[in-house]
């Protein structure tokens with residue numbers, strides 16, 4: 001079965017060694033997803049597979065037959081950016097921008113995790129309602145490092161969008 | 171990465187037959203295995219994709235426990251409402267490990283079988299008896315901050331790095347295993363990982379061709395459940411010391427003290443003498459110190475990790491104080 005990336009179908013590579021990250025960047029030319037460490041330790045390569053955020057560097061492309069992958073290119077475009085992307089611009093949520101695609105993919109999936117009521121290490125209760133607080137967002141985004149240290153603005157950008165989404169839902 | 175052949179498992183028996191070859195290994199989430207393939211620590215000739223196997227469900231067992239399939243993601247386990255309500259310590263341990271992206275891919279079986287984070291093991295230019303039998307142990311007399319203080323040998327002082335299995339050991343969960351010839355067996359988590367002895371390359375009791383199919387939790391028990399993980403930073407870091415505890419009290423008397431420890435040994439550490447000491451007693455700081463004395467009776471530091479011995483004592487005492495309500 002082929003792999004679907006941002007609603008387009010692609011054939012998987014023949015070489016089983018190709019990571020999903022390298023497949024995106026060098027095989028099909030989607031260079032938005034970034035390689036930071038290539039070892040699962042930075043989050044720059046975060047993409048969304050079947051609704052869940054993962055590190056594309058630690059996943060073999062050949063194992064993704066039939067999967068639906070969303071990359072930063074599938075989240076928004078320069079002419080039609082997502083609300084979160086606009087919020088990153090508004091809050092200066094980046095400096096060099098290298099970690100940003102990973103941050104945005106990660107936070108986009110994180111919003112669904114909040115909506116599902118999934119707890120995190122920062123949640124006081126495992127079963128009660130979870131308030132969207134900066135502390136929760138910091139813990140949930142801790143898989144995305146930023147070498148420029150733009151964290152304060154990244155958290156502001158995300159907080160604005162996820163709280164607005166929650167208000168819109170209720 | 172060395173070239174390898176990728177096979178897809180068509181059923182459990184097929185997976186077992188393929189993996190019976192010692193140069194063949196299964197891959198689940200890949201969050202540990204792909205890393206080690208890149209580092210050429212793992213150099214299999216064939217890799218078997220076990221993800222098509224129907225091992226992705228969480229089901230209640232006849233005696234009120236829970237069977238968690240080998241391919242269930244760590245996230246799916248941690249957010250399962252039955253786990254959150256009845257075995258909260260398991261959800262806590264998973265949420266305290268790795269990152270959301272990693273937990274979304276990491277599986278029950280892969281998490282149990284994840285390899286040590288010893289820096290010599292992951293660097294193929296260094297000696298390591300686990301990776302290359304007979305080459306020596308770089309960590310003994312070397313950089314050993316993450317390393318073990320209990321159950322070590324002259325051949326290897328590595329730790330089992332995971333969090334989930336420490337809780338599974340405290341809860342006395344069972345590992346369900348399928349063999350290559352349709353055989354099955356059940357091994358307590360407490361006996362699943364090995365001590366290094368003179369065969370440090372064997373992390374656990376799995377034989378070639380054996381695949382983990384599930385982990386079974388016993389029925390929930392009453393009591394306070396605590397997982398405390400001490401680490402260098404609160405994300406991405408493995409435990410220096412961790413303590414999993416299920417403690418119950420009747421009035422002023424301890425009636426249950428199921429404990430296991432991470433970061434101290436080549437396996438989640440469980441010492442039945444500690445429960446024997448604590449049960450029937452009234453909690454006090456003096457009692458907690460005696461429990462720590464037992465735990466650490468034979469502890470041995472290797473320089474850089476000497477700090478783990480007092481740290482384990484303090485962490486155990488803090489967890490016992492929290493779970494029994496005694497002020498330390």
Ligand SMILES: Cc1cc2nc3c(=O)[nH]c(=O)nc-3n(C[C@H](O)[C@H](O)[C@H](O)COP(=O)(O)OP(=O)(O)OC[C@H]3O[C@@H](n4cnc5c(N)ncnc54)[C@H](O)[C@@H]3O)c2cc1C
Nearest residue numbers: 198199200201202203267268277279280281283332333382
């Ligand atoms: C940066 C980073 C930080 C991390 N931090 C933590 C942490 O704090 N705490 C923690 O506990 N873990 C941590 N991890 C480890 C992570 O939890 C493991 O990589 C993960 O659980 C492995 O599961 P997997 O399904 O991806 O296994 P894989 O990588 O697919 O496999 C791992 C091993 O298990 C074997 N295997 C897999 N499934 C089976 C099966 N069913 N039967 C038999 N053998 C099997 C494979 O052959 C392989 O040897 C971290 C990892 C990274 C990269």
Ligand code: SF4
Nearest residue numbers: 288290298307326327
């Ligand atoms: S402690 Fe074990 S894993 Fe580390 S170098 Fe020594 S033998 Fe290898």
Ligand code: FES
Nearest residue numbers: 036037038043057
């Ligand atoms: S490039 Fe994948 S986590 Fe760093």
Ligand code: FES
Nearest residue numbers: 095097146147148
């Ligand atoms: S903006 Fe430069 S790494 Fe985050």
